[in-house]
Amino acid sequence: MAIRPLAIVGQLVAYAAFMAVIGYFAAAPAYSPFPSDQAQIKLSFRHTGPPKVECRRLTPEEIAKLAPNMRRAVDCPRERLPIAVEVELDGKILYAATLPPTGIWKDGSSKIYETFAVLPGRHTLTARLRDSRRAEGFDHTRREEIELRPRQNFVIEFRGDRGGFIFE
Amino acid sequence: MLKAIAHNLFERLERAFDYAFTPAWNPFHYLGALGWYFFWIVLVSGIYLFIFFDTGIVHAYEAVEAITHAQWYAGGVMRSLHRYASDALVVVVFVHILREWAKDRYRGARWFAWFTGVPLLWFIYICGISGYWLVWDELAQYIAVATTEWLDTLGVFGEPLARNFLNHNALSDRFFTLMVFVHILVPLLMLFLMWIHIQRNSHALVNPPLGLALGTLITMTVMSLMHPALSHPPADLDRVVTTANLDWYYLAVYPLLDVMPGRWLWAALGIGTLLLLITPWVPPLRRPPVAAVNLPNCNGCARCVADCPFNAIEMRARTDGLPFEQEAVVDAGNCVACGVCAGACPTSTPFRRASELVPGIDLPDVSIAALREQTLAACAKLAGEARVLIYGCEHGPPIEQLASESVATVRLRCSGQLPPAFIDFALTRGHVDGVLIAGCRPGDCHYRLGGQWARARIAATRDPQLRARVPRERLELLWSGMSGLAKLERTLAALRARLVPLGSYQRPHQPKTAQESGNGN
Numbered sequence: 001m002a003i004r005p006l007a008i009v010g011q012l013v014a015y016a017a018f019m020a021v022i023g024y025f026a027a028a029p030a031y032s033p034f035p036s037d038q039a040q041i042k043l044s045f046r047h048t049g050p051p052k053v054e055c056r057r058l059t060p061e062e063i064a065k066l067a068p069n070m071r072r073a074v075d076c077p078r079e080r081l082p083i084a085v086e087v088e089l090d091g092k093i094l095y096a097a098t099l100p101p102t103g104i105w106k107d108g109s110s111k112i113y114e115t116f117a118v119l120p121g122r123h124t125l126t127a128r129l130r131d132s133r134r135a136e137g138f139d140h141t142r143r144e145e146i147e148l149r150p151r152q153n154f155v156i157e158f159r160g161d162r163g164g165f166i167f168e
Numbered sequence: 169m170l171k172a173i174a175h176n177l178f179e180r181l182e183r184a185f186d187y188a189f190t191p192a193w194n195p196f197h198y199l200g201a202l203g204w205y206f207f208w209i210v211l212v213s214g215i216y217l218f219i220f221f222d223t224g225i226v227h228a229y230e231a232v233e234a235i236t237h238a239q240w241y242a243g244g245v246m247r248s249l250h251r252y253a254s255d256a257l258v259v260v261v262f263v264h265i266l267r268e269w270a271k272d273r274y275r276g277a278r279w280f281a282w283f284t285g286v287p288l289l290w291f292i293y294i295c296g297i298s299g300y301w302l303v304w305d306e307l308a309q310y311i312a313v314a315t316t317e318w319l320d321t322l323g324v325f326g327e328p329l330a331r332n333f334l335n336h337n338a339l340s341d342r343f344f345t346l347m348v349f350v351h352i353l354v355p356l357l358m359l360f361l362m363w364i365h366i367q368r369n370s371h372a373l374v375n376p377p378l379g380l381a382l383g384t385l386i387t388m389t390v391m392s393l394m395h396p397a398l399s400h401p402p403a404d405l406d407r408v409v410t411t412a413n414l415d416w417y418y419l420a421v422y423p424l425l426d427v428m429p430g431r432w433l434w435a436a437l438g439i440g441t442l443l444l445l446i447t448p449w450v451p452p453l454r455r456p457p458v459a460a461v462n463l464p465n466c467n468g469c470a471r472c473v474a475d476c477p478f479n480a481i482e483m484r485a486r487t488d489g490l491p492f493e494q495e496a497v498v499d500a501g502n503c504v505a506c507g508v509c510a511g512a513c514p515t516s517t518p519f520r521r522a523s524e525l526v527p528g529i530d531l532p533d534v535s536i537a538a539l540r541e542q543t544l545a546a547c548a549k550l551a552g553e554a555r556v557l558i559y560g561c562e563h564g565p566p567i568e569q570l571a572s573e574s575v576a577t578v579r580l581r582c583s584g585q586l587p588p589a590f591i592d593f594a595l596t597r598g599h600v601d602g603v604l605i606a607g608c609r610p611g612d613c614h615y616r617l618g619g620q621w622a623r624a625r626i627a628a629t630r631d632p633q634l635r636a637r638v639p640r641e642r643l644e645l646l647w648s649g650m651s652g653l654a655k656l657e658r659t660l661a662a663l664r665a666r667l668v669p670l671g672s673y674q675r676p677h678q679p680k681t682a683q684e685s686g687n688g689n
Contacts, residue, residue: 006187006188007187007188007190009188010185010187011188013188014188014195015383015386015387018384018387021259022255022259022391023395025416025417026252026255026416027397027413027414027415030413030414031413032411032412033310033314033409033410033423034409034410036410036411040408044330046328102326108326109327113328113330151410152406152407155334157334168337
């Protein structure tokens with residue numbers, strides 16, 4: 001078959017279009033998932049509340065009613081109390097919630113993962129957490145003056161084994 | 169309506185590409201094969217990159233940078249090819265899906281390839297997303313955080329996965345190593361599913377023609393040198409990613425997470441996947457009766473098996489006591505009732521008059537006997553000079569529009585359904601002065617291989633062959649597809665102009681063969 005110049009041009013155009021479409025959308029247009037003039041506060045932890053009901057010593061009659069292989073002296077219901085958490089930025093509530101225990105028996109940890117876009121600069125950050133049976137108030141509080149830079153990812157964690165809230 | 173518009177667009181586009189590339193190299197005819205080809209490029213380039221890659225999260229970025237810049241001529245090109253071939257894979261896969269849908273090649277017995285192709289989409293995306301993760305630059309950080317946050321919306325993980333990327337203190341090799349594992353394992357599973365995807369197609373095209381393969385490889389190599397794939401700045405979990413140069417072929421879903429809840433997006437993708445899976449049955453195709461074997465006339469030659477485009481026939485041990493080793497058996501689940509098997513059967517000869525014309529394999533609703541009757545009835549009405557019979561397939565041009573006093577038309581399910589003996593019969597018995605066969609464009613046969621086998625049979629390179637005695641100057645072939653009416657008119661006019669000086673066919677004097685003895689027509 002004779003070579004048709006127009007067909008060759010057509011092929012070149014097709015390959016060039018293929019190159020342009022693949023090449024351009026492989027890395028463009030750019031997407032901005034977060035404003036560059038803001039900072040982020042990320043609140044995240046996993047913490048287990050105390051049992052909802054305290055352990056109770058069983059009576060001999062109650063123990064006798066149990067199957068022989070299931071007999072125990074103390075009954076400890078598995079369900080945990082929810083955790084109350086509150087974050088305040090410059091005196092305004094940024095986040096407040098009561099976190100239920102996880103799991104179908106509600107015996108797991110309470111967990112939280114939230115992010116907030118805030119303006120950079122100097123702020124007063126307060127974090128509070130209640131993990132006891134008290135009805136009001138908080139068991140753990142941390143208040144600190146912080147300086148946030150644009151794009152900074154500031155993390156608020158709660159670690160019981162490290163004494164409470166961690167700001168970093 | 170929408171499908172008809174899409175079909176029409178594809179026809180026009182492919183016609184243009186037929187001109188530029190020729191049908192033999194037209195990329196639209198090799199979308200699936202190009203998908204395989206791009207997969208192999210991704211695999212080979214990936215193996216090369218893995219040799220120099222550091223699978224630990226601490227040094228992954230440095231390793232990728234070294235591959236990209238220190239050996240730009242090899243590693244850099246390989247990295248770019250890895251990316252561009254992956255992107256091209258997505259493009260050809262989606263065009264492939266759209267084309268099969270527009271041309272209605274996914275329903276009935278053809279549901280299998282469509283159905284098995286849907287999960288492949290998920291595999292492709294898992295491969296692509298996990299690959300971007302491994303560079304561990306800001307784009308990887310964005311993907312890691314967004315993906316884990318999105319996965320957490322499912323509520324099935326004990327501890328939020330996103331806590332693995334809280335800040336630099338939380339970072340460990342654990343999740344990163346998992347991604348490396350995913351990025352290697354999933355392509356292997358994908359390859360297995362790709363193999364399943366083509367199981368019901370015989371002679372499945374898994375390699376594009378050399379010219380097209382070279383053309384795309386050269387194009388992507390030029391792209392790799394001119395516009396190499398580069399990393400973002402290194403990941404830093406203590407800083408939020410504010411600009412991501414997304415690969416939109418793989419990562420277009422992520423911006424949606426900023427405008428809709430993650431669970432909704434999961435639901436949308438789940439429903440979309442489900443809709444795609446059930447598409448072959450919405451609406452269900454009214455399937456014509458499948459091919460049926462007539463054992464007394466089947467000699468077990470296996471030509472139907474060789475020609476069936478959908479692996480719908482197999483040979484099994486003979487069950488009727490006739491002195492042949494095997495018999496053809498039709499798998500009704502795979503048969504699309506294209507009739508290519510009947511066209512391949514050596515018993516499908518219109519010359520047979522000693523007994524009823526019942527081939528070894530045939531379509532019950534469009535039988536070879538009926539085709540013979542149609543041929544005779546259509547030709548009987550012809551008058552004048554340069555009488556022409558047009559055989560056209562269901563997906564070819566509208567041949568009926570050219571019917572006239574001197575032109576008769578007969579529709580076939582597929583051009584591959586026509587046994588070459590019919591051309592011989594029509595011409596050498598003097599029923600017509602010329603025969604024109606109109607079918608799908610080469611490489612675009614609705615039934616995959618029907619047109620290809622028809623051309624090979626007429627060219628006498630595949631059984632059953634058109635006999636040498638048939639005057640080729642009285643035969644014209646036109647493979648123009650359903651939109652080729654104008655071309656068909658021109659071809660018909662040219663054929664008739666050629667036939668006028670030839671006059672009616674005069675059969676050379678020769679002794680009759682045993683097969684022909686007793687023929688009345």
